[in-house]
Amino acid sequence: MSQNTAATQAALAQRLMQTIKPLVPVWLRTYYHVRREQQHDARYGTKPPGEVFSDVYHSSLWGEADEPGFFSGTGSHDPRIVEPYAEAVTALLRELPRKPDVVDLGCGDFHIGSRIRPACGRYVACDVVAPLIASNRARYAHLDVDFRCLDIAGDELPAGDVVFLRQVLQHLDNGRIARVLARLHRYQVLVLTEHLPLARDFPPNAKKRLGASTRLARMVPSGVVLTAPPFNLKPVHSRVLCEVREGAGVIQTVAYTLH
Structure with a gap:
């Protein structure tokens, strides 16, 4: 043909x-x-996260960039989504008495991380896909970022004041989410972003396999809510930083003061 x-x-x-x-x-x-x-x-079965998300990028399950390289999806590149997030998080960081040391868990292609880098002190950006981390090191060498390849549910996490989890937990199973949550006690502030259903009465934290999809992809849509069972996070304080309508849901960013 x-x-x-x-x-x-x-x-x-x-x-x-x-x-x-x-x-x-x-x-x-x-x-x-x-x-x-x-x-x-x-189809991923019991493959480890590194293999799973390497295939997600290789198969372009989150879309493709206009130029060669890794692409973490429209949620990381659409100005309608990126701008409110970058502005809200930068404003939060500037409220602190000094530039905080931050840890970015699941940094992806670092398009968004690069936007908030100037408001941070030390910046450690982590992802489970080794070639992605190598690409980020080369592309963002001028930003003085410590890029590390690690499994956030299994490896020791870097020290810091503020931790970012931006549309990461939504791709994990509940067991891994619980293991990540157990490691976050070392941080003062958690900035969490999740893609949630529009209806506020949705059933939270539905079971899901590790992979590219989110809990929105269900006949009864769900989303990750760390303060609801089975996770039951009890922050000292929380506030919504921004919300952006996207598709059949809303991308919500919340700042949790952990201690």
Whole structure:
């Protein structure tokens, strides 16, 4: 088959899907999407996080950048999402008596981390994908960031004043989330970002496999809420820093004072 023929067939298939989509019931489209997302995660079985998320990047399950390299998804690059987050977190950090030492757990391609770097003292950025960390070291060498490859649910975490977890826990199973949470006591402030359902009465912390999908990809959407069972985080204080509508949910960032 020639490239022209393949391209024509792909275009026709896409046009056909666009024609059919309005005729398919919403519940059926939702079911198909949920099944597809769950099947993606199920194929990883018991593989360790490093292998899982290396494949997520290799397969472009979070999308592709305009230029070669790692891409952590539109949630890390869409200005409509990035700008409110960077402004709110920078404002929070500047309220502190000095520039805090921060630890970024699940730093991804560091597009967002690079935006808030000037408001921080020492900056340690961690991710479980080794080639991604190597790429970040080369790309952001001028920012004086300590990039480390580690498993946030299994390895010892770096010391710091403030810890960032931005749309990371939503990709983990509950067991790993609990192990991460048990390691956060060394930090004074947790800045947590999660993609949550729009409805405020959603059932929190549904069980999920490790993988690219989130708990929104369910017939009854869910999301990670650390203050709800089974995690039951009891912060000294909490406040919502920003919320941005995205798709069928909202990306919410909350600052928790841990002690």
